Amino acid sequence: MSKEHEKGMSLIVKKVTCLTVGLILLYGIYIVLHGHVSPGGGFAGGVIIALSFIHLMLAFGKEAAMKRLSESKASLFEGLGAVSFLAIALLGFTGGYFFKNVAAKGDPGALFSAGIIPLCNIAICLKVGAGLFGVFVALVLLKFDTEKK
Amino acid sequence: MTPGSAIVPLAVAIPLGGAFLVALLGRQARWLPDALGLLATLAAFVLSLFAVRLVAAEGIVVYSVGERVLPYGIAMVLDGLSAFMLVTVNIIAFLVAIFSIDYMERFTAKWQFYTLFLLMVAGMNGVVVTGDMFNLFVFLEIAAVASYALVAFGTERHELEAAFKYAVMGSLGSLCILLGIVFLYSYTSTLNMADMARVLAAQGRGNITLLAGALLLFGFGLKAAAVPFHAWLPDAHPSAPAPISAMLSGVLIKSLGVYAMCRVLFNVIGEMRIVQETLLFMGALSMIVGVFLAIGQWDLKRLLAYHSISQIGYVILGIGLWTPLGILGGLFHLFNHSVFKSLLFLGSGAVEYSTGTRDLQQMGGLRVKMPVTGSTTLVASMSIAGVPPFNGFWSKLIIIMAAVQSDRLGYAFWAVLASLLTLASFMKVMKYAFFGKLGERWASVKEVPFFMQLSMIALAVICVAGGLLLLPDVQKVFLEAAANVLENGTAYARVVFSEVQ
């Protein structure tokens, strides 16, 4: 097989990926930020963001994707997302209850509204996106002992 | 809500926070995962003791997460049974965390172990504290998936095979539990346990409740490893690392299996004769099958795993009798079994740490070289066999007395027979492993490190002092409070609702 196949897929796929991967990332961020006014939220947006990185890896080979989001950075984002979600929940204690909605709630349907829900969405997006990408990297790049020779 | 009731969500949030912090910072320093793990489990243990005091002072505590209007929000309910289970889970978790400081040095990536361990503890605490059906399922899955990963932790051949089989059967059980919850929700239109009990009592149980109850019994019975759903336990518990075997056998099958089964079948669905008969039969079957299969075992941990099945049979038998004495005996045996079974598994882990083998026929005379391990395992063996004055004797006596009192002499006979066979089995363990002549290959064996000894001695002390839990003042606060909750059955709903309104 030609050397092209070692570094990803064919030229057409690479060109189309160049055009779409940024849009996919942006779409994922849109779904996360509008999670409290339209369907979606943290989990769905996080999956789409992870998919954009996986798309990059599938089209260009693993070097290109790992350069942009290495395993240690993915691990860091994942931990940050989890800790910040728990911190937001514990912040509810300032209002007297665990997980209480203590931030300002604006008008329903506006972008800056609904208290802590957008913040929770962002935390979940970090965790899910980085986690899913980490799972993919771990499963795909797993080197068996037999192959390490 | 009083300030004290804030401990209810903290019992879940603290191990969860510990797990996330270990995942984030675990690679920075070598001592950091140990310290965070110890701190989180110690904090959870202290909180559980406060929880017992809180329930004794205030009765049932209902905490609505996020201050939402009940029953539309998620409720966390702390009553006598929850406080009892919290203490059981957290004391074992704390002592096992102490044990793993030294034991898990052999494995690389200790921080991964502590992350999964604290996640499992958080899941178990959540199962015990929650008052909402779907929340029960979510926490159950958290604890179960963490335990699948922990069984496979060493990634050796046997561990992976055992983990795969455990995971397949466990997820089958979880799916059936979810299906049962779906049926109950579609019938009652509510997820809050108290509200569901109220609606079921008002609307009458139809056939769908029978179907949901059967599915839930199947699912929770599979988690509790009651016969005939026990097939995963003899593979999974021996293959896990010793502290995880202690956690799995000691608290996971009780918190996820027996507690959830009792909570749903007693407090939500209410009393049904067919459920009671099924529980009695399952309990007796587990007792007998477990102990018969254990007699021929030469692998130490596999023998202990079969005895777990048998002792869980005692607990289910006690609870299935549905008399005050029976439920008291069943719950007391649940606590005792957590203590002495964890001690036995930790002892087997200590033996494996020093000698490298689990085969009873190869060991011999280890008491000379490992006095602490030998004496604590002797204490635990006498407890599980029901020798007075250790704690196992009291709880088995209460169960047998309750069986005789409610005219179930057949079950009482089987209980006594199983107890005698357990005694025989553990005499074999002690003779082959610890007493007898010291084999030549074990001449250079040393005692295990300090932390492992510390946790084993602490558990042995609890074994000896366990009978003190039957003193009238202590019993009223701890055991009877738990037994009364189950006995009251669907009156739980009335009490919870009166707190809410």
Next chain:
Amino acid sequence: MSSIGAQMPYVLTLFLFCLGVYGMLVKRNVIKIIIGMVIAEYAVNLFFVLAAFKFGGRSPIFSTTDKELLAANMVDPLPHALVLTAIVIGLATTALFVAIAMRLYEKYGTFDIAEIRELRG
């Protein structure tokens, strides 16, 4: 509402669940067992969403803050949120299963569960 045509989705979903459980219990290939588990889990999620359905209902999204249209004839939104949680749980379980299966292949060299039987007794 109890015509057989109206009951078909529920029956078919439970049939899908039985297929998944059959795959989990009977098939010998590890990957087929995992796929069986995934099918069974999707079937339960689908059944949950179907249990929320109301004939003639609309989707439970507030696309406008107009008070008159609020909550008029919507299907039950609670199972939708619960199914989202259940899907995430299923994802985590599947990822763990696949990781265990890959390591199993590395250690045993086969995907046949009948040959991966060293623990017995």
